[in-house]
Amino acid sequence: MQRTRLDLARTRAARQVIDPVFLDTPLYRCEALEPELGCAVSVKLETANPVRSFKGRGTEVVAHQLAAGGSRAVVCASAGNLGQALAWSGRGRGLDVTVVASRFATTAKLDRIRALGARLELVDGDHELARDRASELSRHHGIRLVEDSLDIETCEGAATIGLELADAATPFDTILIALGGGALATGVGRVLKAVVPHVEVICVQPLGAPAMTRSWHRRRVVTTDFTDTIADGVAGRRPLPEVLDDLLQVADDAVLVREESIVAGMRLLLDHAGLVVEPSAALGIAALLEDRDRFAGRHVVTVVCGSNVDMDAHRRWTGTAPHRGT
């Protein structure tokens, strides 16, 4: 096993401090999807919890540590899911939570961050500007900055999904993981490569936000000037070198998918699995749709990582149904 920043023993220990509501999430075959996709498909469903994404696994670890160390406040930048999860985890432990987000972030996510009692500061720019501002607030107020994918707790929190997948009763061949900052991919990938190394780990990113995927292929950080995707949860422009190093150790491939495939994936998950998902959570299905030959006959697991989506947009995207079957 090659080395990454992630530690398997710490990941196992993380399970002890994460609220069980985020753990042992459903993993099941969705046979009704399979005629459209040409392979066996299972979903690991990370949406059936109080914050509707996998991010609670990481924020629980962070908030536990902060509370144990006597901290009173914490700040993060977020496209919405990390902020919501940190607001939830912080509220339960008496922490003052500040979330910095782009004013273009998904409204449903911003509403929930406010509803959970966090202070929300919006910046007039994209997620990278929010990261800069959160860093500034952290320095100015001397409070902990949670940096998604850089802070090892966010990766090892996500990696607890890998522990559950490695324990799956039914073996599988391939895992498809949404790639944004990299916490989910490096976390899950690290555990699978250690425990079930035959499982192929494939990261999926939108063509409209390809920075980390390009970086993985070139084995050095590649940034982009802008992003253009509906998959708000994975729309970063500046990959972190530490995270890229980890990703290079655990990913077998990283692929880019078109926007129309993401929409088709959301529609398939709605029509044939009854699942409302946010665009980032449909990236795996999008990858299957774009390369049926590659996955034909395999058993593929995809992590349905979040369902925080503006329902008006979701209705617009999924309203007509060319993929609806028989």
Next chain:
Amino acid sequence: MQRTRLDLARTRAARQVIDPVFLDTPLYRCEALEPELGCAVSVKLETANPVRSFKGRGTEVVAHQLAAGGSRAVVCASAGNLGQALAWSGRGRGLDVTVVASRFATTAKLDRIRALGARLELVDGDHELARDRASELSRHHGIRLVEDSLDIETCEGAATIGLELADAATPFDTILIALGGGALATGVGRVLKAVVPHVEVICVQPLGAPAMTRSWHRRRVVTTDFTDTIADGVAGRRPLPEVLDDLLQVADDAVLVREESIVAGMRLLLDHAGLVVEPSAALGIAALLEDRDRFAGRHVVTVVCGSNVDMDAHRRWTGTAPHRGT
């Protein structure tokens, strides 16, 4: 504890033969629903499994017993969810499964029964006619008839949900349970009354299919001539006396809700919880919408019992969104 046909030890034993994919389902607060409903609301989510309803818990017990006893075939009448679950459980154990359903049953359910390899026979009438026909097939071919709610395995399978609820980390005051044939209500109710007797057990049925609720209130079987509801999963006309007897022991109340409340409940679950549910699974939310004063300030759990719904109909019901909040 008053007596019912259900046995707690057998229910605990049932967990050992049920495929774990149906067990330990998510239970979590949906705070985003709460401003609309005026109480704390948690959902017990029974849709994230291969058959998208709770019925697999019972059919696993039945199929296990049949396979252990050397049986090769089984028949049931179904509005769709029992048939799908029996098809799944039977397929895994080499059983020939026949399902009899109304030709007016939900298309999505009938499609899945066929896809799972069961023989599907449609009758030109409602669910009660399907019951008669299944009984006839059973006698004619000498094969086991699975009668939902009458056969104790279907009740004790459902009752395993009660075991999980009784173990919930966060206490709750009230459980709202969809009432059809009665397996879910008598099963869950039996366990809760035995283990956490302070929890109020309330059954919810559509005004358009009120037979069991009327029977409960009059303490004797009341039948109806027809049903008129979109909640196909609970649309029975002829309550079974044995099941009514059990229900009288464990239910604190049984209420009827209007069709427009069921639709509003489906819409709320979609818009504020990101959940696609079939009409029967929205009965609990419908009850909250119809009597906010009764539940104000309480912590209510509702069992989201299924998500097998025709998506065209679901889109029609939930397409406009008067309940969508800020």
